[in-house]
Amino acid sequence: MRAIPDIPVHLAGRPSSGGLVVPMITPATRDGLYLFGKITDLVQYQCLIRSLCQVCGQRLGRRAVMFARESDLFYGCTAEPAACPPCAAYSRRACPMLAARRSRYRASEHPALAGIPLAADQLLRQSAPAEPWYAVWIRDYDVIEHPARPGTLAASWQRIPPLCIRPLAATA
Numbered sequence: 475m476r477a478i479p480d481i482p483v484h485l486a487g488r489p490s491s492g493g494l495v496v497p498m499i500t501p502a503t504r505d506g507l508y509l510f511g512k513i514t515d516l517v518q519y520q521c522l523i524r525s526l527c528q529v530c531g532q533r534l535g536r537r538a539v540m541f542a543r544e545s546d547l548f549y550g551c552t553a554e555p556a557a558c559p560p561c562a563a564y565s566r567r568a569c570p571m572l573a574a575r576r577s578r579y580r581a582s583e584h585p586a587l588a589g590i591p592l593a594a595d596q597l598l599r600q601s602a603p604a605e606p607w608y609a610v611w612i613r614d615y616d617v618i619e620h621p622a623r624p625g626t627l628a629a630s631w632q633r634i635p636p637l638c639i640r641p642l643a644a645t646a
């Protein structure tokens with residue numbers, strides 16, 4: 475049984491499910507089921523354009539974290555919006571994918587997903603072997619169209635060099 479981390483004070487107002495905070499970017503079905511690990515195009519767009527944290531929804535400050543896989547590092551961008559440092563610290567403990575508790579992503583879509591628009595990025599994750607994750611610390615980013623996924627927005631650190639890039643496993 476895995477440990478469920480305490481909910482940080484700044485996230486106490488957000489809904490939770492199974493003891494885990496529901497990030498702002500996480501979609502919910504009509505009957506209130508939260509789809510962890512998914513993102514919605516609309517919230518993704520709002521977070522990227524307005525520089526909002528994808529977990530708490532607050533404006534990002536001088537530093538933010540983007541969680542990236544090797545393939546994201548190759549392109550220097552990720553379709554997932556950034557998180558503020560406190561939310562990033564919480565996500566690393568709470569998110570099954572980031573905490574490497576799951577060796578493989580969901581093999582098939584949840585039936586409750588029918589009718590919910592998902593970002594194209596999600597399709598690439600299905601049943602892919604879990605890649606190692608990296609924390610990309612940034613001070614700013616550009617919103618671009620993902621070079622490998624036409625029609626998908628991404629936050630890019632190509633033009634604005636990141637402060638540092640650290641493998642999650644090595645610094646957990």
Ligand SMILES: [Zn+2]
Nearest residue numbers: 527530558561
């Ligand atoms: Zn936050």
